[in-house]
Amino acid sequence: MNLVRAELERLFARRFVQLMVVLLALAFAVTAATTLAGSHKPSAAELSSARAQATEARQSMETHFQQCLARRNGTLPPSDSELYFPTDCSEIDPIRQDRLPIAADFLPGVFSFAQQAEPLLYFLIAFLVLFGFLVGASYIGADLNSGGVVNLLLWRPRRMTVLGAKLGTLLGTVLALAVAASLVYLATFWVIGQTAGLAGRLSGDFWRSLGAVHGRGMVLVLLASALGFAIATLGRHTSAALGAVAAYAVVWELGGRLVLEIVDAPRPDQLMLSSYIGAWLTGEARFYDSQICRGDTAGGGYCEGFYSLTWAPSLLVLLLLTGGLTAAAFAVFRRRDLI
DSSP states (O other): OHHHHHHHHHHHHOHHHHHHHHHHHHHHHHHHHHHHHTOOOOOHHHHHHHHHHHHHHHHHHHHHHHHHHHHHHTOOOGGGTTSOOOSSGGGGOGGGSSOOOOGGGGOTTOEEHHHHHHHHHHHHHHHHHHHHHHHHHHHHHHHHHHTHHHHHHHHSOOHHHHHHHHHHHHHHHHHHHHHHHHHHHHHHHHHHHHHHEEOOOOOHHHHHHHHHHHHHHHHHHHHHHHHHHHHHHHHTSHHHHHHHHHHHIIIIIIIIHHHHHHTTOSOGGGGOHHHHHHHHHHSEEEEEOGGGGTTTSTTSOOOOOEEEEEHHHHHHHHHHHHHHHHHHHHHHHHHOOOO
């Protein structure tokens, strides 16, 4: 417990950590203030007009779907023959859409918590992932570079215990801060929706979906923190983690993707780490690949050309990457000359 307490004090005493917390609070305050300034409580007339427009939009979707079915059955009137219809009418079936038009879609300048809570949460998670990675990298990187780890080992001469305490303290602190920040963040925007906008339809499905995104986001924040910690431990410096991420993004995510597109490689998105991050965070990600449909449409058949990455294999990839680098960091730290 003394070691953990000491690590907590060292972590919160770091100026970089304090700066990142201030930046987190500042980003939160700016987002909330901007949202509050750009929203207003809709009047009864605005709500009535928006509901009428939403009803008209839904009826228009149903009419277009019925026209598509009539075209397929050969009963479409000549006056509608110039309208565009997809090959598969189920694409525009209102029942199969992710969401139908609602009144909030026709209320410009009105913040709707039910509609915008999830995008706002994604924004916060992205910031917390960056926060966790940078704090994790600087926390161990600065100690290794300055000799702080050597001084700590003089007091507690067990390398694995010391490094494990540092990693555990980091993950526990980042998780507690991320959960607290996200709850305050969502509560603030809920209050804005209640007082200066619309709360929207806050059903059980909405809260379950938002909770799932929040849970996956917290896991991603922990993985990013551990990844920054591991890379900085392997490179013995904070800049090693920053350089590794920058090199990966430029060389592979940008350069590698371009080369794969030039050689027309099949399913290039499956080779990109960003694809698995997106698939884990959203639950499923869809990507287009023209090669999927080669030979399938020769006989006039229909082919979407999309393939999916789901959350389970995406989590496995992220865990293997983070776990592998963390294990390597512990193995190297155990045998490395720290002086």
